[in-house]
Amino acid sequence: MFDFILCFAGASTLDSVVTPALTRFVENVFVYDMDIWTALEQSFGEDRHALNSSPVMLSFAVFERQPDGTRRRIVHTRVLALSNLRDARPWGLHIYQCHTCRAPAHNMIFHPDGHQFVGAKWLQTKIRYKCLACGASRRSISTPPWVHRSGEENFGRVWYAWPLSSDELKEIGVVSVVEDKPK
Ligand SMILES: [Zn+2]
Numbered sequence: 001m002f003d004f005i006l007c008f009a010g011a012s013t014l015d016s017v018v019t020p021a022l023t024r025f026v027e028n029v030f031v032y033d034m035d036i037w038t039a040l041e042q043s044f045g046e047d048r049h050a051l052n053s054s055p056v057m058l059s060f061a062v063f064e065r066q067p068d069g070t071r072r073r074i075v076h077t078r079v080l081a082l083s084n085l086r087d088a089r090p091w092g093l094h095i096y097q098c099h100t101c102r103a104p105a106h107n108m109i110f111h112p113d114g115h116q117f118v119g120a121k122w123l124q125t126k127i128r129y130k131c132l133a134c135g136a137s138r139r140s141i142s143t144p145p146w147v148h149r150s151g152e153e154n155f156g157r158v159w160y161a162w163p164l165s166s167d168e169l170k171e172i173g174v175v176s177v178v179e180d181k182p183k
Pocket residue numbers: 098099100101102103131132133134135136
């Protein structure tokens with residue numbers, strides 16, 4: 001049994017960058033008794049530098065009322081991330097890969113494509129990419145339906161349930177290791 005598990009999901013973490021948000025998160029939970037997800041959105045979600053340095057993964061338990069009136073303990077695991085096309089992290093996903101050659105995102109160039117929506121509709125903005133490894137490009141890529149907006153404004157904050165399913169991974173160019181390895 002646990003209340004929550006928080007961990008950093010990026011390649012590396014800079015203590016000095018994430019500590020203020022982490023302190024705020026702990027304060028939100030234990031001092032202000034905030035709902036745990038709200039506590040995360042109102043700490044890391046409001047600290048661009050912290051969230052840009054590393055997505056945060058949170059496992060937390062909630063009691064949900066069932067149709068028969070009983071309450072059941074359900075565990076959710078979500079990743080809160082910052083979308084940053086310039087740093088090759090569309091929807092915060094540094095694991096994005098080229099759909100043609102599977103080159104990693106840092107070998108690709110991402111841009112918004114077509115109309116750029118702002119405010120609460122910002123996730124409707126499509127993206128395009130060009131792969132520097134194989135030269136392939138793709139346009140009009142919609143936000144995957146499992147990527148959710150966090151907050152009302154266009155701050156690039158998103159969340160998704162974790163881990164991603166193999167279909168969801170496929171959508172971002174990642175083919176599971178099991179499928180990749182011929183027997
Ligand atoms: Zn490629």
